[in-house]
Amino acid sequence: MLSVLLSPVVSRAEDASLEYAVKATFLYKLGPFVTWPAHAFETPTGPVNLCVVGRDSFGATLDQAVAGQVIGTRSIAVWRLAAVDRGRACHILYVGTNDPRLAAEVLDAVGGTPTLTVTDGIRDARAKGVVNFVIVASRVRFEIDDHAAAQGGLEISSKVLSLAVAVRPRS
Amino acid sequence: MPTRIFPPSSRFWRVAPRLAAATAVVLIAAAIAAAFFIERAYTDQKQREVSVSAGILASTVTAALVFDDVSAAREYVEALAANPEILSAAVYDETGALFASYARTSDSRPPATAGLALIAVGGDRVAVSVPVRHEGKVIGTVNLLSTIEPLASRLPRYALILLLTLMAAAVVAVLGAAQSALAHVNEELRERARQLQDQIVEREKAEDALRQIQKMETIGQLTGGVAHDFNNLLTIIIGNLDRLERRIDAKADAAELKKVAKFARIGADRAATLTKSLLAFSRRQPLDPKPLDANKLVSNMSDLLRRTLGEHITVQMVGGAGLWRTQADPNQLENAILNLAVNARDAMPEGGRLTIETANAYFDPHHAAQAEVEPGQYIVIAVTDTGGGMTKEVAAQAFEPFFTTKDTSHGTGLGLSQVYGFVKQSGGHVQIYTELGQGTTVKIYLPRLTAEPEAEEVETAPDSVEGRHETILLVEDDPGVRENSAMMLQELGYRVIGASTGAETLQTLERNRQVALLFTDVGLPGSMNGRQLADEVRRRRPELPVLFTTGYARNAIVHDGRLDPGVHLVTKPFSYADLSTALRNLLEARADRTAEARKP
Numbered sequence: 159m160l161s162v163l164l165s166p167v168v169s170r171a172e173d174a175s176l177e178y179a180v181k182a183t184f185l186y187k188l189g190p191f192v193t194w195p196a197h198a199f200e201t202p203t204g205p206v207n208l209c210v211v212g213r214d215s216f217g218a219t220l221d222q223a224v225a226g227q228v229i230g231t232r233s234i235a236v237w238r239l240a241a242v243d244r245g246r247a248c249h250i251l252y253v254g255t256n257d258p259r260l261a262a263e264v265l266d267a268v269g270g271t272p273t274l275t276v277t278d279g280i281r282d283a284r285a286k287g288v289v290n291f292v293i294v295a296s297r298v299r300f301e302i303d304d305h306a307a308a309q310g311g312l313e314i315s316s317k318v319l320s321l322a323v324a325v326r327p328r329s
Numbered sequence: 330m331p332t333r334i335f336p337p338s339s340r341f342w343r344v345a346p347r348l349a350a351a352t353a354v355v356l357i358a359a360a361i362a363a364a365f366f367i368e369r370a371y372t373d374q375k376q377r378e379v380s381v382s383a384g385i386l387a388s389t390v391t392a393a394l395v396f397d398d399v400s401a402a403r404e405y406v407e408a409l410a411a412n413p414e415i416l417s418a419a420v421y422d423e424t425g426a427l428f429a430s431y432a433r434t435s436d437s438r439p440p441a442t443a444g445l446a447l448i449a450v451g452g453d454r455v456a457v458s459v460p461v462r463h464e465g466k467v468i469g470t471v472n473l474l475s476t477i478e479p480l481a482s483r484l485p486r487y488a489l490i491l492l493l494t495l496m497a498a499a500v501v502a503v504l505g506a507a508q509s510a511l512a513h514v515n516e517e518l519r520e521r522a523r524q525l526q527d528q529i530v531e532r533e534k535a536e537d538a539l540r541q542i543q544k545m546e547t548i549g550q551l552t553g554g555v556a557h558d559f560n561n562l563l564t565i566i567i568g569n570l571d572r573l574e575r576r577i578d579a580k581a582d583a584a585e586l587k588k589v590a591k592f593a594r595i596g597a598d599r600a601a602t603l604t605k606s607l608l609a610f611s612r613r614q615p616l617d618p619k620p621l622d623a624n625k626l627v628s629n630m631s632d633l634l635r636r637t638l639g640e641h642i643t644v645q646m647v648g649g650a651g652l653w654r655t656q657a658d659p660n661q662l663e664n665a666i667l668n669l670a671v672n673a674r675d676a677m678p679e680g681g682r683l684t685i686e687t688a689n690a691y692f693d694p695h696h697a698a699q700a701e702v703e704p705g706q707y708i709v710i711a712v713t714d715t716g717g718g719m720t721k722e723v724a725a726q727a728f729e730p731f732f733t734t735k736d737t738s739h740g741t742g743l744g745l746s747q748v749y750g751f752v753k754q755s756g757g758h759v760q761i762y763t764e765l766g767q768g769t770t771v772k773i774y775l776p777r778l779t780a781e782p783e784a785e786e787v788e789t790a791p792d793s794v795e796g797r798h799e800t801i802l803l804v805e806d807d808p809g810v811r812e813n814s815a816m817m818l819q820e821l822g823y824r825v826i827g828a829s830t831g832a833e834t835l836q837t838l839e840r841n842r843q844v845a846l847l848f849t850d851v852g853l854p855g856s857m858n859g860r861q862l863a864d865e866v867r868r869r870r871p872e873l874p875v876l877f878t879t880g881y882a883r884n885a886i887v888h889d890g891r892l893d894p895g896v897h898l899v900t901k902p903f904s905y906a907d908l909s910t911a912l913r914n915l916l917e918a919r920a921d922r923t924a925e926a927r928k929p
């Protein structure tokens with residue numbers, strides 16, 4: 159019951175911290191529903207790199223949320239980056255900006271790599287990541303661009319696809 | 330021994346009813362077990378189907394639970410509403426709180442927490458609880474409640490099975506009941522048979538008792554009759570002997586004495602005839618059966634018959650052509666025919682016709698059994714009159730000794746009993762056919778003679794019947810009879826040596842080589858009877874002729890009323906003539922044989 163009450167419902171008061179707490183959990187919870195190509199990891203047991211670029215609205219919430227979490231057998235490592243860097247392999251990349259131009263730049267930078275890009279509230283279709291958080295009926299939901307995921311060599315579980323508010327299919 | 334109407338194998342049929350009941354019970358039990366098993370199999374199957382549905386829901390709802398997407402979860406849950414059997418579906422999160430649910434009816438609403446007890450399940454509902462797993466952890470629970478096909482729609486199927494089973498059981502039960510009823514009837518029948526058996530035994534006892542009484546009656550009648558007749562005759566004999574003595578004392582003349590002696594003799598002769606008839610009926614008379622031609626015997630009698638019957642009765646003889654020969658005592662057969670003729674005469678006081686017919690006859694096994702004779706070939710002598718006939722009652726008793734409808738001066742009631750005794754003793758049968766006012770036929774059946782014995786030596790009557798002073802060894806235990814016989818022998822011209830027992834006879838024989846003939850009674854006291862004595866004497870003197878005498882035929886030399894071959898017999902009481910003829914015949918025959926033997 160408590161859990162229901164505490165579920166990530168965004169209150170009328172626009173409790174931003176609660177909203178970002180939900181988004182932070184979503185970031186790692188997506189992991190088990192995504193399959194990366196083997197070459198995305200340096201070692202078979204290497205961690206999943208969760209990178210945040212741009213504005214960091216999570217703060218410590220993200221680190222707390224992923225603490226002790228695993229995706230499969232891999233641990234999760236949180237990286238905060240000033241700019242995307244092809245040298246650093248980000249498996250999950252949160253793009254913290256409302257600006258579609260900036261977002262598109264970041265996406266371009268990692269285009270074609272096995273990176274699950276996550277944008278936040280982008281309206282411009284060209285600037286949306288593989289996953290794009292949206293708020294529907296006061297709840298955090300997401301759109302999925304399976305086409306883009308396929309280009310990066312990612313497989314996204316149909317279970318998550320079925321939850322998405324909108325899906326751009328692979329072909 | 331009573332016949333067993335019911336074979337012992339009926340034991341099976343006695344347990345059959347119980348067997349049938351047991352079979353019916355087993356059948357019904359098996360049907361119930363089968364129904365129960367089918368029911369179980371059906372609910373198991375339903376449980377599996379609902380489990381699969383729950384599993385699918387659990388896997389599809391994973392992401393919704395992970396991302397807390399209640400509306401998506403509700404969509405999945407409600408998608409199950411398409412299946413009309415699903416009554417309710419519920420998804421609980423990791424803490425057990427209801428996450429999404431669907432209920433078709435208010436009473437199937439799932440509980441708010443997964444931890445609470447499930448809705449009562451049973452009858453026509455199946456509940457399944459399946460955990461939702463993600464990344465190796467249980468992140469929630471899915472509960473499904475489904476109806477199974479309602480019992481009401483399954484019942485007809487079971488009802489059919491039950492009906493068929495009941496029918497089978499009923500058939501078995503009916504068979505069992507029928508068997509039991511049959512067993513009961515059987516038991517009753519057996520009881521009846523037992524009762525009947527008892528009744529038969531009772532009846533046989535009663536009949537035996539009755540027969541005994543009748544026998545006593547007959548014996549009483551017989552002895553009474555004999556005593557009466559004998560007393561009459563003895564009166565005649567004694568009276569005349571008294572008279573004789575007195576006349577002798579009075580020195581009466583010879584003619585006078587002879588007359589009185591003749592009266593005594595007539596009485597004695599009648600007494601002898603009486604005992605002969607009695608013996609004939611009792612089948613104890615010594616018979617001397619010989620091969621004979623009944624046609625010849627009957628035609629030889631015609632003169633005698635015509636004289637006996639008188640002029641107002643015509644006598645007709647019809648001799649059957651090709652008549653078989655028979656074997657019987659000719660004197661007794663003549664006696665029998667004479668008795669029948671006399672009866673016929675008495676039945677026709679106003680005159681009539683007497684017919685004597687002969688013919689061949691055959692007794693088939695059925696009629697032979699009725700007549701108590703051997704089946705086979707017989708000759709029949711039928712004596713028919715045109716007289717008054719007999720009533721049924723008279724005909725039924727006619728053969729009984731002393732039964733007569735005639736007054737005492739006319740009949741003794743022994744005629745037909747002589748006929749009966751003689752015919753039966755000769756292996757034959759006698760039958761009366763009579764109709765009141767029409768007449769009577771009496772048929773005598775005698776067995777056909779098949780193997781003709783070698784022609785017996787024709788015993789020629791000797792020229793002289795007087796003795797030639799030969800010595801006769803006389804054996805008789807009764808001193809009175811021995812005295813009488815000795816006197817007769819001496820008067821006939823023989824010398825006599827007397828003996829009373831077998832042992833004495835053998836000693837006497839040793840001392841007296843001149844004995845020419847042994848004359849012995851058959852019934853002797855001591856260890857040796859007449860027959861045995863004769864055998865012993867023959868062993869010592871094989872050529873010595875033996876003459877037997879007896880008054881009673883059931884003994885050593887007469888078997889079945891017939892004389893053994895080669896045995897010579899003179900029956901008591903015997904006259905001078907009987908004795909002298911028998912002695913002379915034997916002595917002459919011996920003389921012939923010895924003469925023959927002396928020839929070179």
Ligand SMILES: Nc1ncnc2c1ncn2[C@@H]1O[C@H](COP(=O)(O)OP(=O)(O)OP(=O)(O)O)[C@@H](O)[C@H]1O
Nearest residue numbers: 672673676718727733734740741742743744745769
């Ligand atoms: N041919 C017959 N017709 C009618 N009745 C007969 C004839 N033969 C016998 N009977 C009846 O049977 C009875 C018995 O006969 P059975 O010859 O035994 O004795 P009986 O003639 O009376 O006396 P017995 O022969 O001793 O002089 C006779 O009294 C008579 O009533």
Ligand SMILES: [Mg+2]
Nearest residue numbers: 671672744745
């Ligand atoms: Mg008579």
